[in-house]
Amino acid sequence: MSKDKIKVLLVEDELTLAMIIKDTLEESDFVIHTAANGEEGLRLFFDLRPDVLVADVMMPRMDGFEMVRRIRQTDRQTPVLFLTARSAINDVVEGFELGANDYLKKPFGMQELIIRIKSLAGKAFSFTGTYKETRFEIGRYMFDSVAQTLIYAGTKQELSHRESEILKRLCENCNLVVNTQNVLLELWGDDSFFNSRSLHVFITKLRHKLSQDERIRIVNVRGIGYKMIVN
Numbered sequence: 001m002s003k004d005k006i007k008v009l010l011v012e013d014e015l016t017l018a019m020i021i022k023d024t025l026e027e028s029d030f031v032i033h034t035a036a037n038g039e040e041g042l043r044l045f046f047d048l049r050p051d052v053l054v055a056d057v058m059m060p061r062m063d064g065f066e067m068v069r070r071i072r073q074t075d076r077q078t079p080v081l082f083l084t085a086r087s088a089i090n091d092v093v094e095g096f097e098l099g100a101n102d103y104l105k106k107p108f109g110m111q112e113l114i115i116r117i118k119s120l121a122g123k124a125f126s127f128t129g130t131y132k133e134t135r136f137e138i139g140r141y142m143f144d145s146v147a148q149t150l151i152y153a154g155t156k157q158e159l160s161h162r163e164s165e166i167l168k169r170l171c172e173n174c175n176l177v178v179n180t181q182n183v184l185l186e187l188w189g190d191d192s193f194f195n196s197r198s199l200h201v202f203i204t205k206l207r208h209k210l211s212q213d214e215r216i217r218i219v220n221v222r223g224i225g226y227k228m229i230v231n
């Protein structure tokens with residue numbers, strides 16, 4: 001990882017919480033910029049180009065979801081961590097669909113926040129690391145994991161960041177079992193039941209998106225993980 005300090009943009013409308021996070025992270029050698037709502041966050045994001053974006057979901061003037069939706073139109077790489085007081089699975093799944101990389105439920109421990117940010121920053125810095133295959137042929141589909149697109153017979157489907165990361169792992173291990181726990185720890189940061197349900201939702205979406213080619217199947221290997229089979 002780069003020796004430079006990790007630059008974080010924190011978008012949080014609860015001023016007291018924002019100040020606590022800012023002070024704690026600065027003590028841990030991060031560079032922190034803050035914004036109090038989604039509109040200000042959006043403007044600062046493109047000015048600062050942070051290494052990691054940490055954003056509350058519920059905010060005035062533009063919520064976190066809308067802010068990230070707009071950011072992802074042009075920036076698909078910068079890792080995003082949502083802070084959420086809401087625990088409904090639909091909200092979390094919506095966040096991942098928009099291209100979030102992780103989420104943390106309030107209230108949370110500062111140490112956990114630091115670990116999550118460092119993990120996301122590590123992924124961000126590794127984008128410029130060693131070359132890895134980024135395009136895969138899946139039956140009659142062409143999958144580009146950087147552009148996050150799936151092309152079939154000239155028709156392009158956009159994938160969310162999370163869908164793309166899961167599909168990439170299935171492609172790299174085609175016809176082999178991809179361990180659920182490994183995927184959850186790498187992409188979600190913990191392998192709770194709640195997150196495994198969320199992973200299942202994404203697998204269902206991927207099955208649907210690959211359904212034009214009947215030779216492709218993503219099967220559930222009970223208690224272990226998922227396997228993509230291409231006949």
